[in-house]
Amino acid sequence: xxxxxxxxxxxxxxxxxxxxxxxxxxxxxxxxxxxxxxxxxxxxxxxxxxxxxxxxxxxxxxxxxxxxxxxxxxxxxxxxxxxxxxxxxxxxxxxxxxxxxxxxxxxxxxxxxxxxxxxxxxxxxxx
Amino acid sequence: xxxxxxxxxxxxxxxxxxxxxxxxxxxxxxxxxxxxxxxxxxxxxxxxxxxxxxxxxxxxxxxxxxxxxxxxxxxxxxxxxxxxxxxxxxxxxxxxxxxxxxxxxxxxxxxxxxxxxxxxxxxxxxxxxxxxxxxxxxxxxxxxxxxxxxxxxxxxxxxxxxxxxxxxxxxxxxxxxxxxxx
Numbered sequence: 163x164x165x166x167x168x169x170x171x172x173x174x175x176x177x178x179x180x181x182x183x184x185x186x187x188x189x190x191x192x193x194x195x196x197x198x199x200x201x202x203x204x205x206x207x208x209x210x211x212x213x214x215x216x217x218x219x220x221x222x223x224x225x226x227x228x229x230x231x232x233x234x235x236x237x238x239x240x241x242x243x244x245x246x247x248x249x250x251x252x253x254x255x256x257x258x259x260x261x262x263x264x265x266x267x268x269x270x271x272x273x274x275x276x277x278x279x280x281x282x283x284x285x286x287x288x289x
Numbered sequence: 290x291x292x293x294x295x296x297x298x299x300x301x302x303x304x305x306x307x308x309x310x311x312x313x314x315x316x317x318x319x320x321x322x323x324x325x326x327x328x329x330x331x332x333x334x335x336x337x338x339x340x341x342x343x344x345x346x347x348x349x350x351x352x353x354x355x356x357x358x359x360x361x362x363x364x365x366x367x368x369x370x371x372x373x374x375x376x377x378x379x380x381x382x383x384x385x386x387x388x389x390x391x392x393x394x395x396x397x398x399x400x401x402x403x404x405x406x407x408x409x410x411x412x413x414x415x416x417x418x419x420x421x422x423x424x425x426x427x428x429x430x431x432x433x434x435x436x437x438x439x440x441x442x443x444x445x446x447x448x449x450x451x452x453x454x455x456x457x458x459x460x461x462x463x464x465x466x467x468x469x470x471x
Contacts, residue, residue: 172460173428179406180413180429185325189339193317193346200347 324369330425331373333414345369367440374418420451
């Protein structure tokens with residue numbers, strides 16, 4: 163037998179060895195069942211988020227809510243800061259006023275004491 | 290085979306709505322033997338072959354819109370080949386099934402040598418993954434090296450090299466164990 167004939171015969175045997183066989187009888191039903199199950203799963207997932215477009219709408223709405231909440235919170239914080247600044251200023255003004263009153267009172271008291279002391283000194287000299 | 294809407298070349302003729310159950314079922318009916326056999330000749334494990342073949346058809350169902358009508362067979366061979374290789378790599382599957390589990394040929398050759406054919410299948414199962422899949426696609430499906438290269442994402446010269454080396458190994462082992470084929 164020549165080399166070419168030998169090769170042909172060998173490859174012929176190889177093709178016969180590797181010939182297609184039948185799939186199991188139940189294979190088609192098994193695949194269709196799996197397809198149906200995956201379809202059911204898909205539709206269940208679809209009920210939660212029906213369409214990619216809706217996901218973007220949902221994400222956009224969530225972003226708007228978050229931005230709005232952030233703005234509200236920042237506004238609230240700013241107002242609190244302003245209120246606090248006002249309160250601080252009022253307290254400072256009240257303190258200043260009280261201090262001024264106290265200084266005035268002390269000045270008056272000091273003047274009165276000086277006047278009394280002068281009177282006492284004059285009385286002692288007269289004695 | 291009675292499948293009026295889908296021909297053997299994979300053209301989805303007459304399938305009006307691509308994702309219809311009937312269209313997919315016809316493709317499944319026509320091509321299940323091819324897909325299952327590629328997986329089984331490669332894996333030599335019936336349950337593993339069923340699993341891989343089922344995954345291939347589920348992927349086809351999911352990708353039905355994107356698979357070109359005239360390229361269904363190419364797509365199925367490519368996906369089956371790559372999935373079977375991945376399956377082995379993930380599970381480190383080795384040839385572990387008795388020779389009689391290999392599918393029987395549909396048509397007997399003029400001078401059947403079933404013992405030799407069983408021996409050839411067993412020897413092919415010992416090849417590394419890529420050369421083994423090259424041999425399955427070449428000798429089961431009669432796919433040309435250029436197309437195998439596209440399917441498995443390797444250069445044509447690598448496919449040809451795998452074929453030459455694998456054939457040389459098979460010849461040597463067959464000659465040694467069974468004598469010349471006549």
